[in-house]
Amino acid sequence: xxxxxxxxxxxxxGGSTIxxxxxxxxGRGEVVALIGPSGSGKSTVxxxxxxxxxxxxxTISIDGTPVDYARPAAVxxxxxxxxIVFQQxxxxxxxxxxxNLVLAPVRTLGVPPAQAAARAHDLLARVGLADKAGSxxxxxxxxxxxxxxxxxxxxxxxxxxxxDEVTAALDPERVGEVLETIRALADTGxxxxxxxHEMGFVREIASQVVMMDAGRVVETGPPAAxxxxxxxxxxxxxxxxxxxx
Amino acid sequence: xxxxxxxxxAAFLAGALGRTLWMTIIGCTLGLLLGAGLALLRxxxxxxxxxxxxxxxxxxxxxxxxxxxxxLMFVLxxxxxxxxxxxxxxxxxxxxxxxxxxxxxxxVGAGLDAVPRxxxxxxxxxxxxxxxxxxxxxxxxxxxxxxxxxxxxxxxxVKDTALASQLGVVELxxxxxxxxxxxxxxxxxxxxxxxxxxxxxxPLGRAARLLExxxxxxxxx
Numbered sequence: 001x002x003x004x005x006x007x008x009x010x011x012x013x014g015g016s017t018i019x020x021x022x023x024x025x026x027g028r029g030e031v032v033a034l035i036g037p038s039g040s041g042k043s044t045v046x047x048x049x050x051x052x053x054x055x056x057x058x059t060i061s062i063d064g065t066p067v068d069y070a071r072p073a074a075v076x077x078x079x080x081x082x083x084i085v086f087q088q089x090x091x092x093x094x095x096x097x098x099x100n101l102v103l104a105p106v107r108t109l110g111v112p113p114a115q116a117a118a119r120a121h122d123l124l125a126r127v128g129l130a131d132k133a134g135s136x137x138x139x140x141x142x143x144x145x146x147x148x149x150x151x152x153x154x155x156x157x158x159x160x161x162x163x164d165e166v167t168a169a170l171d172p173e174r175v176g177e178v179l180e181t182i183r184a185l186a187d188t189g190x191x192x193x194x195x196x197h198e199m200g201f202v203r204e205i206a207s208q209v210v211m212m213d214a215g216r217v218v219e220t221g222p223p224a225a226x227x228x229x230x231x232x233x234x235x236x237x238x239x240x241x242x243x244x245x
Numbered sequence: 246x247x248x249x250x251x252x253x254x255a256a257f258l259a260g261a262l263g264r265t266l267w268m269t270i271i272g273c274t275l276g277l278l279l280g281a282g283l284a285l286l287r288x289x290x291x292x293x294x295x296x297x298x299x300x301x302x303x304x305x306x307x308x309x310x311x312x313x314x315x316x317l318m319f320v321l322x323x324x325x326x327x328x329x330x331x332x333x334x335x336x337x338x339x340x341x342x343x344x345x346x347x348x349x350x351x352x353v354g355a356g357l358d359a360v361p362r363x364x365x366x367x368x369x370x371x372x373x374x375x376x377x378x379x380x381x382x383x384x385x386x387x388x389x390x391x392x393x394x395x396x397x398x399x400x401x402x403v404k405d406t407a408l409a410s411q412l413g414v415v416e417l418x419x420x421x422x423x424x425x426x427x428x429x430x431x432x433x434x435x436x437x438x439x440x441x442x443x444x445x446x447x448p449l450g451r452a453a454r455l456l457e458x459x460x461x462x463x464x465x466x
Contacts, residue, residue, distance in 0.1 A: 050370050051370075052366055052369070052370065076372055079370055079371070079372045080372060083370070083371075084370050086363060086366075086367065088363055090361070090363040090364050090366070090367040091364075091367075092364060092367070092368070092381075092382050093364070093386060094382070094385040094386050095381075103371070103373070103377075103381060104368075104371035104372060104373060107372075107373055107374070107377050107381075108371060108372035108373060109372075152371070153371075156371060156372070
């Protein structure tokens with residue numbers, strides 16, 4: 001059974017349609033990469049999945065059970081097992097790094113503060129920022145902030161992690177450190193949906209690639225096939241354009 | 246004229262000063278609380294609260310578009326119909342509260358809106374409750390944006406409370422008129438009141454500026 005199964009997802013704001021029947025699934029521990037041009041709806045899929053943007057049709061099932069996004073309790077339960085990291089890190093600017101990591105486990109999950117702090121220190125060490133626990137977000141580089149954001153999502157011990165263009169806002173020389181963190185994560189067996197324009201990285205880390213355009217899935221397949229022998233002309237054109245530089 | 250320099254006059258002026266400060270401080274503090282409530286209410290999404298949101302909108306827009314003197318009279322006639330025992334000072338303080346709440350709701354709202362929306366979404370997806378998001382993430386960051394203009398508004402409002410004299414509240418401005426009617430020279434009577442107004446506005450204004458500097462310099466803590 002798929003860990004996360006998305007069927008015929010439809011979503012839009014006002015009169016415009018952003019997702020027009022998106023379907024794909026990810027097995028447990030699988031890394032699925034969503035690629036495609038800007039505005040194709042990749043990020044919206046993630047936002048709908050975690051309940052930030054309402055869908056107007058379709059279903060998302062976790063372990064075979066459809067999530068009822070209209071029920072706040074169901075969304076709350078979902079968010080205990082699904083985390084998201086955004087392009088712009090979005091760390092709480094009024095708190096130190098360690099407080100960013102401790103807040104939600106303590107307040108949402110009821111983890112004892114000492115235990116949450118110990119776990120937070122472990123996570124910071126894992127993303128290579130053990131010495132930054134007492135820093136404020138604006139004292140860190142973009143890459144460091146993004147690694148803290150990943151650690152903050154992991155502090156909730158999710159079994160599904162959504163990564164929304166997490167390297168897009170970074171200086172080129174900072175991209176590597178964040179990708180390294182994600183690479184290490186992929187080996188831990190967490191299920192990941194990744195929206196990314198880092199094609200080399202996608203090819204290396206993803207078990208499945210979903211090519212989207214204009215709110216639809218154009219083509220799905222393993223990275224090697226998608227990159228080297230796409231069956232759809234739209235995918236071929238996108239690959240050609242993006243791999244040219 | 247000799248009557249001016251007496252303990253009676255001093256006590257009279259002190260009482261008037263007290264009423265001016267009471268209206269400003271109590272009225273604006275209650276107004277800040279009410280205004281914060283209105284600002285938060287207006288930013289809720291729950292469909293069930295839509296009628297309350299409309300009321301909040303009418304309150305904020307309405308009280309900001311009517312002269313304070315008219316609000317004073319409106320409150321006077323309304324309160325006298327429902328609670329005839331409330332003192333004139335109480336009525337004036339209520340009018341200050343209502344007016345201040347409308348302006349402060351906008352100031353608090355601007356502060357809330359200054360906190361980047363994605364941070365609030367992050368708090369949401371981490372499962373934090375509405376209250377936790379407000380108290381732990383939004384307010385600590387909105388505070389620095391809210392306080393300086395809120396303090397400036399309060400300092401300005403000290404002067405507007407003079408209009409309560411039209412209700413018969415013996416606050417500073419009215420006390421000067423009474424003294425002059427009693428035969429005190431206008432220069433002395435109004436001069437004393439002028440100094441007292443300046444005496445409270447100046448330190449309040451300085452405190453507001455200090456606050457602004459301090460909050461601007463140390464964003465953390």
